[in-house]
Amino acid sequence: MKNLIHLFVTSALTLGAAAVMGQESGNLNVQTIVQKEEIVVDIDGRQRTQLVAATEVVPGDEVVYTITFHNISDKAAENVVVTNPIAAELTYIDRSAFGPGARIEFSVDGGRSYAVAEQLAVLEDDGETRPARPEDFTHIRWSLATDLVAGAQGVARFHARLN
Amino acid sequence: MKDIVGKPGGKLRQRSLSAIAALLILLSAPAWSAGxxxxxxxxxxxxxxxxVAGTPVTQDSNISSITVQERIDVVVTLxxxxxxxxxxxxNRALLFxxxxxxxxxxxxxxxxxxAIGGxxxxxxxxxxxxxxxxxxSGDFTVGDIAYVSGTNDPVLAADASVDILLINDIPGAVNDGDIGRSQLTADSLTxxxxxxxxFVGQGDGGSDAxxxxxxxxxxDTGEYIVADVQISVLKSVTVLNQFGGSEPIPGATLTYTITVEVTNTGTASSTVFNDPIPANTTYAPGSISLNAGALxxxxxxxxxxxxxxxxPSIVVRLGDLTQADGIQTVTFDVTID
Known part of the structure; x- marks a missing residue:
């Protein structure tokens, strides 16, 4: 019950912040898009991969999530941390997370704690611990090393496969 | 409804659940083998x-959604x-x-x-x-229901399976070792x-398939192999008594003659003849013969x-017999006690 109260308090605070700034009218404009890789053949017969909008997918498809964050205020955003959950129906594709100037960490416990991929471990049912695998990841976190100054834009991206 | 910000999405309606419920959902990863x-x-x-200037701020993105389409796949396994x-x-059955x-x-x-080639x-x-x-039961029995196309086409949930029997008769003109194949095909009705x-809009829930x-x-394809063989065994006995007559008196010798004949096109593999010495008789040592050769x-x-x-019994190993081997004759003698 303590957790529930805590979450309600958090949500109230979040609601307050959102009411002030909103999604696009605040300091940052944060957008996510989901795309699929599609192989196209150009007029010279060369194959190349391009990203197209993904709205419908089938199991086994690989999708690409791109998060852009644009500082539309006149103040620098410090200690910028981008967090994105990996839906239970998706499996993170190893080494696919991308983010210029960001330290990329993962969570295997629903976002409670984070570490770089190599340092994560999972407790098995038999009590043994094993190194975490990409399918264990529940969240990805990008921590920017530098401030996002006014007008600056950042990007974070990862690939996942539909289970 | 910001209370599960930062949690995995799932369906839109899951966002109306409490934060705790949402957390439980994300911790139990679904495992669908069919996807x-x-x-x-x-x-x-x-x-x-x-x-911003020392004040923490948290901001959400828009929501980007993908809808899982129906992927149609079917596997038939013999x-x-x-x-x-x-x-x-x-009415010989193959199970799939x-x-x-x-x-x-x-x-x-x-x-x-x-009517498969090869x-x-x-x-x-x-x-x-x-x-x-x-x-x-895995075999064709009275309780099994016939499939009628368009009437009782099996509707299978994801991951579900159904056992199907193909029922065939075997032609009369076949030879031993002949192989005949029969194939079951399952096609998606979509x-x-x-x-x-x-297939636009034809998937589950209006999704594309x-x-x-x-x-x-x-x-998948099953095989019948012809092993068409019939074994006839005939046994006869002649009596020769110590006085040169044919009355079965004590001391008379009984000569048993057993013929084994394989007919039809098959092979009777590793055929073994086994005949117990009759009661109230004694085997005459050294009297076994196979096709007139002593054993x-x-x-x-x-x-x-x-x-x-x-x-005590007489054992003769006749080996793999076909019709071409002809009649096999085993004899042995006993005396009446």
Whole structure:
């Protein structure tokens, strides 16, 4: 019950912040898009991969999530941390997370704690611990090393496969 | 409804659940072997936290959603071993399993094809030739319900399977060792074609249906092998008494003659003749013969012996016999006690 109260308090605070700034009218404009890789053949017969909008997918498809964050205020955003959950129906594709100037960490416990991929471990049912695998990841976190100054834009991206 | 910001999405409506419920959902990762169910909506929302002049701020992204389409796949797997049959056998069954390996519910049309090339004979499909193994016996029994295309096409949920029997008769004109094949095909009633083909709006929940690697069609082939053999055994006895007569008196010798004949096209493998010494008689040592050739009483390299491990009996190993081997004749003598 303590957790529930805590979450309600958090949500109230979040609601307050959102009411002030909103999604696009605040300091940052944060957008996510989901795309699929599609192989196209150009007029010279060369194959190349391009990203197209993904709205419908089938199991086994690989999708690409791109998060852009644009500082539309006149103040620098410090200690910028981008967090994105990996839906239970998706499996993170190893080494696919991308983010210029960001330290990329993962969570295997629903976002409670984070570490770089190599340092994560999972407790098995038999009590043994094993190194975490990409399918264990529940969240990805990008921590920017530098401030996002006014007008600056950042990007974070990862690939996942539909289970 | 910001209370599960930063948690995995799932369906939109899951966002109206309490934060704790949402947390439980994300901790129990779904495990669908056929893949995420068709119609599932997966939402994504990123969250950015940062400080502005020392004040922490958290901001959400928009929600980007993908909808899981129905992927149509089906696999047919033969369960039966090679079935031994004889010429003119009727209602011989082959057992198959049809499995929906797609991620949605799908009806399948079944078809039997017994006119497959590359074998020695064509089995003759019974009418009807396809049955559900209703009683799960693995064989054709009275409880099994016939499949009628368009009437009781099996509708399989994702991952579900059904056992199907193909029923064939065996032609009369077949030879031993001949192989006849019969094939079961299961086609998605939504459609079949090349992997990746799309059937707009025909998936579960109004999603598009996409053909998976199987192209919406699966088949497997079973085999009948002819082992057509009949063994006839005839036994006769002649009596010769110590006075040169044929009265069966004590001390008279009984000569048993047993003929073994294999007919039809098959091979009787590792045939062994075994005949106990009759009661109230005693085996006459050294009297066993096979096709007029003497066999010793001992267990040795020749084909026969007197087996005394239990009640005394004559054992003769005739080996693999076909009709071409002709009549095999075993004789042995006993005396009346």
């Amino acid at each position: 995420t169910p068709a119609g599932t909506v997966i939402d994504n929302m990123a969250q950015v936290s940062f400080d 369960q039966s071993p090679q079935i031994l049959v004889a010429a003119s056998d009727t 399993t049809v499995t929906n390996t797609g991620n949605g519910s799908e009806p399948f049309q079944l078809a039997i094809d017994s 074998d020695d004979f064509d089995p003759i499909p019974a009418v009807p030739g396809i049955y559900f193994d209703t009683d799960a 459609g079949t074609g090349a992997p990746g083909d799309v 996409v053909l998976g690697t199987t192209g919406g069609s699966g088949n 010793t009483d001992l267990i040795d390299a020749d084909a026969g012996e007197l087996d005394t491990s239990g009640a």
